[in-house]
Amino acid sequence: MSQKILVTGGAGYIGSHTVLQLLLGGYETVVIDNLDNSSDIAIHRVRELAGPNAQNLSFRKGDLRDKPALEELFASEKFDAVIHFAGLKAVGESVQKPLSYYDNNLIGTIILFKVMAAHGCKKLVFSSSATVYGWPEKVPCTEDFPIGATNPYGRTKLFIEEICRDMYQSDSEWKIILLRYFNPVGAHPSGHIGEDPRGIPNNLMPFAQQVAVGRLPALTVFGTDYNTVDGTGVRDYIHIVDLADGHIAALSKLENPSIGCEVYNLGTGNGTSVFQMVAAFEKASGKEIPLIKSGRRAGDCETVYASTDKAERELNWKAKYGIDEMCEDQWNWASKNPYGYESQESTT
Numbered sequence: 001m002s003q004k005i006l007v008t009g010g011a012g013y014i015g016s017h018t019v020l021q022l023l024l025g026g027y028e029t030v031v032i033d034n035l036d037n038s039s040d041i042a043i044h045r046v047r048e049l050a051g052p053n054a055q056n057l058s059f060r061k062g063d064l065r066d067k068p069a070l071e072e073l074f075a076s077e078k079f080d081a082v083i084h085f086a087g088l089k090a091v092g093e094s095v096q097k098p099l100s101y102y103d104n105n106l107i108g109t110i111i112l113f114k115v116m117a118a119h120g121c122k123k124l125v126f127s128s129s130a131t132v133y134g135w136p137e138k139v140p141c142t143e144d145f146p147i148g149a150t151n152p153y154g155r156t157k158l159f160i161e162e163i164c165r166d167m168y169q170s171d172s173e174w175k176i177i178l179l180r181y182f183n184p185v186g187a188h189p190s191g192h193i194g195e196d197p198r199g200i201p202n203n204l205m206p207f208a209q210q211v212a213v214g215r216l217p218a219l220t221v222f223g224t225d226y227n228t229v230d231g232t233g234v235r236d237y238i239h240i241v242d243l244a245d246g247h248i249a250a251l252s253k254l255e256n257p258s259i260g261c262e263v264y265n266l267g268t269g270n271g272t273s274v275f276q277m278v279a280a281f282e283k284a285s286g287k288e289i290p291l292i293k294s295g296r297r298a299g300d301c302e303t304v305y306a307s308t309d310k311a312e313r314e315l316n317w318k319a320k321y322g323i324d325e326m327c328e329d330q331w332n333w334a335s336k337n338p339y340g341y342e343s344q345e346s347t348t
């Protein structure tokens with residue numbers, strides 16, 4: 001019998017790609033999302049891409065902080081595991097509105113965990129972030145590095161990781177995998193689903209994409225004086241489909257009787273500078289990206305990339321795609337959907 005997975009935040013960027021991989025992998029999938037930062041058109045597109053497996057997807061519009069609704073959901077369906085993506089994720093906004101971030105990310109998560117426990121569903125995959133490594137003393141980052149946070153968004157990731165470790169300490173029936181994502185980019189190769197941020201993008205690739213399609217005039221490069229190959233910041237960009245597949249690997253790992261609360265990096269192990277990434281995207285798109293060289297962005301670090309050894313060894317998972325594929329798929333999505341999902345009527 002196929003497993004039934006609840007995916008919180010499954011209409012979002014990472015969630016929608018993961019839901020598709022789940023459906024293609026034969027899982028039954030229920031999505032709960034309040035659509036605060038996403039569109040139900042993403043769900044509709046996922047259904048189209050899943051073909052006959054689309055019948056295994058159901059969608060509930062709802063907020064994790066609505067405990068009665070969550071109780072009702074868990075009472076009506078039995079889930080084998082939960083993949084928990086739902087949360088607010090903009091670092092700058094979290095500095096402006098810390099209480100909104102603590103309310104949404106922490107309260108929503110605590111309510112989810114309480115309802116899961118009450119219904120005997122104790123298998124969890126949680127979206128953590130490389131942000132917990134801060135400015136690491138050395139690279140690559142291994143999972144045993146000290147962790148911390150420099151802004152409210154990062155603190156919600158740090159706190160939820162600690163909450164998970166405490167839950168497992170108190171009740172060894174929990175099986176939890178904390179996935180620390182590096183920098184997810186790109187889109188599904190079909191170009192039908194991708195990242196569609198609201199407002200002006202904060203992240204490098206969504207910003208570069210909007211310059212390429214003519215929505216924004218130029219990309220500001222934050223810092224050209226870092227001690228890196230060309231002075232710009234270095235990150236570990238990972239194709240969104242590889243990242244999504246990492247969740248399938250994590251679900252399989254949850255079947256292992258000896259798993260407790262474990263953390264894994266999801267990255268490629270390769271560092272790429274801003275200039276290198278822009279050059280790859282210019283090549284993929286055939287568009288010139290005008291650049292404005294500017295000072296460092298507050299809170300940014302110089303070089304962050306993952307050690308992938310633990311995930312390769314224990315999850316049997318390794319990223320397959322490189323920078324060129326990431327940029328080609330990003331451009332395929334961008335050129336087909338220059339204004340994201342917005343220009344379409346909702347059909348879900």
Ligand code: NAD
Nearest residue numbers: 009012013014033034035036037038063064086087127129
């Ligand atoms: P996203 O904003 O596209 O998706 C998050 C989804 O959660 C959205 O659809 C939003 O509507 C929904 N949501 C938010 N709060 C909710 C609530 N209280 N109840 C129900 N639904 C709610 O973001 P994403 O890029 O897909 O990120 C998914 C997760 O991965 C987030 O937890 C994020 O912090 C984490 N993460 C993302 C990145 C990245 O670069 N994208 C990196 C590291 C970690």
Ligand code: UDP
Nearest residue numbers: 202203204207220221222233234235274300
């Ligand atoms: N960056 C940039 N201009 C932008 C957005 C990002 O130069 O408009 C740089 C940023 O300084 C960092 C890299 O691109 O070196 C990746 O930034 P992003 O915000 O995408 O990810 P994060 O900093 O969270 O790893």
